[in-house]
Amino acid sequence: MKITLYIIQKEFKQIFRNKGMLPIIFVLPLLQLIILSNTATFEVKNIQFSYIDNDHSTSSRALLEKFNASTYFDVVNGFNTSKEAESAMLEGAVDVVLEIPTDFHQHLLKNQKAVLGIRINAIDGAAAGVTNVYILQVLKSYNKQLQTKLVQFSNYNEKPVTIITIPSFWYNETLNYKTFMVPGILVLLVTMITLFLSGMNIVREKEIGTLEQINVTPIKKNQFIIGKLFPFWIIGILLLSVGLIISKIIFNVPMLGSYILMYSYTTIYILVILGIGLFISNYTDTQQQAMFIAWFFMVIFILMSGLFTPIESMPNWAQFITEFNPIKYFVEVMRMVMLKGASFNDILPQFLKTLLYAIVMNALAVWSYKKTN
16 A cells, blocks of 8 residues: 555656646646637527618518627628629628518518528538528518518408417526536546546656566556556546536536536546556557547547537437447536436436446556566
């Protein structure tokens, strides 16, 4: 036990003596949490909206006013011809062009329907889909307003039946996207720091030649591994703690669940990441190799974790692969505990899978580490 404590003490001294490592461990992750949480959003704003008004009627002006009143659209000057509008979209000056046909007002009065032409810049397919939803919402509001006016000026005594829905938003009443993203980004930062540091730690010992000296000492394999990885386990817990404080103070993300439950799960999860880092370091000879391999797996884990895109939207084979992705389980648990107030029974499937993952990865890491004495 004393030998393990000496190794842990030595690792902490080595970490804090490295003045260049301290900002990477403590400062950069917190800056990333603040910056990414404000930028990682699927909400589309400041959409450059233009139009071709071939009707110049009160109805067309009322429709354009609806778009002008929307907080999502920035209405720029209209165009006289389709060629001018296409040229502006090609240059990137506009994102949406609404073309109002001739006799738009007359068609609405006579047939109570009219056809509009809408062109959307769809280079970014996701943004184009969101933009289309915004446009449909504006048109729906305009159509409802128009129907009310038509009923008032019609000869019918009976008004059409209107169904009113009152939505209730659970777990995120204000529909704030930061509330959804901050727990996931916190997972990302804890994972990246612990994986990279643990992956490069033993490799560094190889590069400077101290690993061979340690191997010929009476230090046992389990003492060496625990002593090397325990400091990074502590760092991971500290990063989570500081991240939770920032998420509450700056982003006002709720914490409805139990802190004890969250830290208990995080304890197991960090063991998974440390096991992966140790396993990588055992098969690499330089810190650059360890970093590139760790980054390769990290990119795959992140993109298939459900952090940025729903897992349900992935192909079936990809959804199967995500069952072996530890980041997926941590993201789910963080959001369930923080936003839903989940109990231990609610996260039991993720907890058991992560525990099994930790046992397997650390067993492989210990087995793959070769001590020569």
